[in-house]
Amino acid sequence: MSSLATDPDLIRIGNCSGFYGDRISAMRDMLEGGELDVLTGDYLAELTMLILGRDRMKDAGLGYAKTFVRQFEDCLGLALDRGVQIVVNAGGLNPAGLAVRLREVSDKLGLPATIAHVEGDDLTGRAAELGLGSPLTANAYLGAWGIVACLDAGADVVVTGRVTDASVVVGPAAAHFGWGRSDYDQLAGAVVAGHIIECGTQATGGNYSFFQEIADLTRPGFPIAEIRRDGSSIITKHDNTGGAVTVDTVEAQLMYEIQSARYAGPDATARIDSIQLSQDGPDRVLVTGVRGEAPPPQLKVSLNTLGGFRNEMEFILTGLDIEAKAELAQKQLESWLTVRPAELDWTLARLDRPDADTEERASALLRCVVRDPDPNKVGRSFSSVAVELALASYPGCSFTALPGNGSPYGIFTPGYVDAAEVPHVAVHADGTRVAIEAAAETRALADVPEPELPEPLPTGTTKNVPLGTIALARSGDKGGNANIGVWVRTDAQWRWLVHTLTTDEVQRLLPETASLRVTRHVLPNLRAVNFVVEGLLGKGVAYQARFDPQAKGLAEWLRSRNIDIPEELLA
Missing domain, CATH: 3.30.70 (Alpha-Beta Plaits)
Structure with missing residues (x-):
């Protein structure tokens, strides 16, 4: 393979975009700020696909993230000089069109970059025959193996359409280490690392409950995952950048937009309940213990x-x-x-x-x-x-x-199709097309039984104060549903939280959820409980069913609500 990483047992993968519209200077900041092997960017979200779909209605040559072209023109020379490969999902609805545009930029700059792309996720033309109706856009969430094929063939730049957010990290790691498709623990470790860094500065202090603890949040740096051969990783950032990388800032991103204890992907299902986090020095968090399982037999489709x-x-x-x-x-x-x-x-x-x-x-x-x-x-x-x-x-x-x-x-509505029904194609710089086979081994998703809970904290004197006095939280959207992840820092606080913050209590504290189905998932390793509130966001973010259509502030509302907390936990 042609990986530019020099350490056979480590690959440093940075992120420079958490959404379409993120900090435009981040690509240059990351390339100039320190050592990297690969730079990734996530430009796609449920709402973004609708925006790109409307762009494509106006001009069939569009449908990709136009801001990435500006970043590419500014930074291609720097990336090539530094030996940093670029892997992004900025292709959106038109990865082939973006690859053509990038080659035009490369030629204009006189910089010989090898540019490949991944396609096959766009099912719009086949939506009806697949039972998906007649949507404006229909895109399956592909995995990492098309990216692997492009990198193995020597690509300097890989652009994709709708892959899972973590795939742009899993692909370079799998290519570098030569992982096989059944190396589920390693792949799941990379999935978790990818999930942590996919939203950019949300892993380095952005949108963080205890934000006042961070000395400098003026301009937080973007995150880096140092992934090891066994799938463990260190989450960090470049020196002399703002923000912070702590167990809690990393856990805040882990809690974002998850559902159950299983985090499903097309390459592996990661067990969120297996993750161990520990501080490994200033702005360095070690992620270990991740267990993986075979992926589900169906791919999710964004409709x-x-x-x-x-x-x-x-x-x-x-x-x-x-x-x-x-x-x-x-x-x-x-x-x-x-x-x-x-x-x-x-x-x-x-x-x-x-x-x-x-x-x-x-x-x-x-x-x-x-x-x-x-x-x-x-x-x-x-x-x-x-x-x-x-x-x-x-x-x-x-x-x-x-x-x-x-x-x-x-x-927005999610759809599901058998993975074998979705073409997954790596298209090399010379036009060669390589078909990527669907996973041979799959495992149907099932809820994880609730683990054995610790003994409740003995009853004592309590004080009626905001839950957020001791608890951190992060919320987000998945279609019409919202999630709220809540966690605490000590074992004593955990013994109180897991027995107190039930679904009934959440519905009491958040009356807007009282008529909706709320489910709870317990994550003891993280001292966390995750709640999924079904239907809170109506028909998705673009529908704007409530004034906070992406549920960004839902967790902070919950933290602001008063609850009886034992005084010993408030010391």
Whole structure:
């Protein structure tokens, strides 16, 4: 193989993008900041696929992450000089088109880079025959072996379409160490390392509950996984960069967007409940003990459809009688509409407080969201009618924005197809196409039985304080579901948490979840419990079912809720 890594037992893989729109300078920062063997970037998310799908509707030559082209043009020479291979999923819906564009840039710069790509994930044209309906985009989550084939053939740069977020890390590691497809523990170790660094600075202090503990969070550095031959890894960052790498910042990312104790992927299923984390020096966290299993027989498919059109108007309600003012505005608007949209949702956010010292702190927000397949029913016929209330409604009636037309919204749904039904093709720089076979051995996913719990903490004096006084948490979205991972730092705190924070208690603390199905998964090695809240996000992030459509702040809401905590745990 042609890996540029010089240590046969170690490969240093960095990340320079956690989403489409992340820090544009990160690629150069990572290449100049210290030693790397491979630089990866994750540009795709459920919402991104919809955005790229709309780009492709306008121009069939698009459908990839255009910001990556800018980074590539700026940094290709530096990467080649440093001997750093680049592996990214920026190809989105058009990895072949991106590869062509990158070769044009390479030729213009006079830099002879070998550029390969991976394709086959796009199932849009076959969606109906596969039982996936008629979506705008349908992309299967491919694994790492197409990337391995490209790197083994000497590629300097590999671009992919929809692969799993961890695959851009698993591929280089598997290629470097020569792992086989049944080396499940090693592959799962790389999957976990890839999951930790895939979201960039979320592993180095970004979006971290105890953020005030970090000395310098002004500009956190991007993470690096030093992966070893046995699949264990060290998570770190370049010297003299902001943020921090601690057991808790790493665990915060581990908790992000997971479901059960099994983290399924097309190459291996990683057992989250097997992971051991330990500090291995300043800004160095050791990840060991990861057990792997054969992947499931089906691949997940990201399905995006255009759900219709959406619009909203937001009323400002100030001072006294907030509830009555909201009731009047709702009654008036609904009675004045000559055409009623298919969906009309009202939300009153009581941000006001009594005897407020500023007008803003005396005000609440009443939001009306409408959706309909017909754009005319949610356009000016809705928003202009709302504004017509301005002089005819409650005292102080005003709005946060001017009336406007509706805009299209998308719906995300997951689909599943047999892995053998999905072509997986490595396309080398010379055009040679290599078919990647589906996994020969598979294992159907099943929930892990709840482990034996520690003895409860003896009853003692408690204090009613926010859960976040001792607990950290991280939340995220998976389609219409949300997850909330909660963990603590000591064994005594764990004995209290695992017996106290049940699904019933979460639903009591978070009333918005009370009517939904909530499941709990216990992770003793991490002193963590993970909750999956089904249906909280409606039909996915683009649907915007709630004001926090990706559930980013859900964990912090839970941490802010008061609960009786033993005083001995608060010392």
